[in-house]
Amino acid sequence: MSRTRVTSFAISLDGFGTGEPQTRETPFGHAGERLHEWMFATRWWRGANEPGGSRGVDDAFARQFEPGIGAEIMGANKFGPPGWHEDPDWKGWWGPNPPFHTPTFVLTHHAREPIEMEGGTTFYFVEGTPQEVLEQVREAAGGKDVRIGGGATIIRDFLSAGLIDHLHVVQVPILLGRGSRLWDGLEGLEKDFDVEAVTSPSGVTHLTFTRTEG
Ligand SMILES: NC(=O)c1ccc[n+]([C@@H]2O[C@H](COP(=O)([O-])OP(=O)(O)OC[C@H]3O[C@@H](n4cnc5c(N)ncnc54)[C@H](OP(=O)(O)O)[C@@H]3O)[C@@H](O)[C@H]2O)c1
Numbered sequence: 045m046s047r048t049r050v051t052s053f054a055i056s057l058d059g060f061g062t063g064e065p066q067t068r069e070t071p072f073g074h075a076g077e078r079l080h081e082w083m084f085a086t087r088w089w090r091g092a093n094e095p096g097g098s099r100g101v102d103d104a105f106a107r108q109f110e111p112g113i114g115a116e117i118m119g120a121n122k123f124g125p126p127g128w129h130e131d132p133d134w135k136g137w138w139g140p141n142p143p144f145h146t147p148t149f150v151l152t153h154h155a156r157e158p159i160e161m162e163g164g165t166t167f168y169f170v171e172g173t174p175q176e177v178l179e180q181v182r183e184a185a186g187g188k189d190v191r192i193g194g195g196a197t198i199i200r201d202f203l204s205a206g207l208i209d210h211l212h213v214v215q216v217p218i219l220l221g222r223g224s225r226l227w228d229g230l231e232g233l234e235k236d237f238d239v240e241a242v243t244s245p246s247g248v249t250h251l252t253f254t255r256t257e258g
Pocket residue numbers: 052053054055061062063066071072073079118119120121122123151152153154170171172173174193194195196197198199201224
């Protein structure tokens with residue numbers, strides 16, 4: 045059965061998934077790269093062209109990004125900095141061959157024509173409720189899972205609507221104080237999930253929320 049999954053969404057101890065302000069030069073605002081240093085250190089991130097990298101728990105979790113995923117849904121603020129929709133040439137941060145390799149749906153109130161990239165990624169620009177959008181995206185996923193790719197705003201909205209089956213959050217031991225927060229308005233969320241935590245020697249804690257059956 046096709047599930048909706050969040051993979052490796054990194055938050056600070058105070059629950060922010062990004063800092064501020066977000067600009068072309070600073071995609072994560074004042075957080076810089078600090079939310080993802082654990083990932084950059086993994087063997088998986090380094091890939092075929094770079095030697096070394098950790099092979100422990102961080103690597104094992106980071107590798108869950110791709111297997112079984114047939115489509116992604118991301119928010120407008122993950123796709124680009126404020127005002128990207130005024131730039132007809134903006135095609136996301138990721139260059140000609142983005143790492144998604146599937147249909148990728150950008151939730152936005154600024155619709156535009158789909159953009160076909162190299163490597164199997166096509167960006168589609170859609171709006172609607174989380175339920176409506178998920179229905180459309182499930183079809184595109186061809187029976188595979190749908191990744192809810194962030195940022196915090198859309199993950200929160202999908203959680204609120206009860207539409208996430210598996211949530212993997214990486215708690216990074218930094219305090220950002222400001223930015224976009226994941227947990228607001230989700231009081232008692234844990235009651236619907238089996239929750240597990242694994243701490244890595246890198247200092248981050250991997251939290252998994254798996255929706256309970258029935
Ligand atoms: N920590 C991590 O692991 C991680 C992962 C991914 C991204 N990020 C970061 O998170 C930040 C973005 O997060 P965010 O919380 O600011 O925003 P976001 O979740 O990426 O996007 C929110 C925006 O999406 C559009 N949107 C949301 N729901 C919609 C709907 N139902 N219909 C139409 N449009 C809808 C709206 O934009 P418009 O009205 O302008 O269209 C809304 O302001 C970026 O800095 C990104 O780099 C972090």
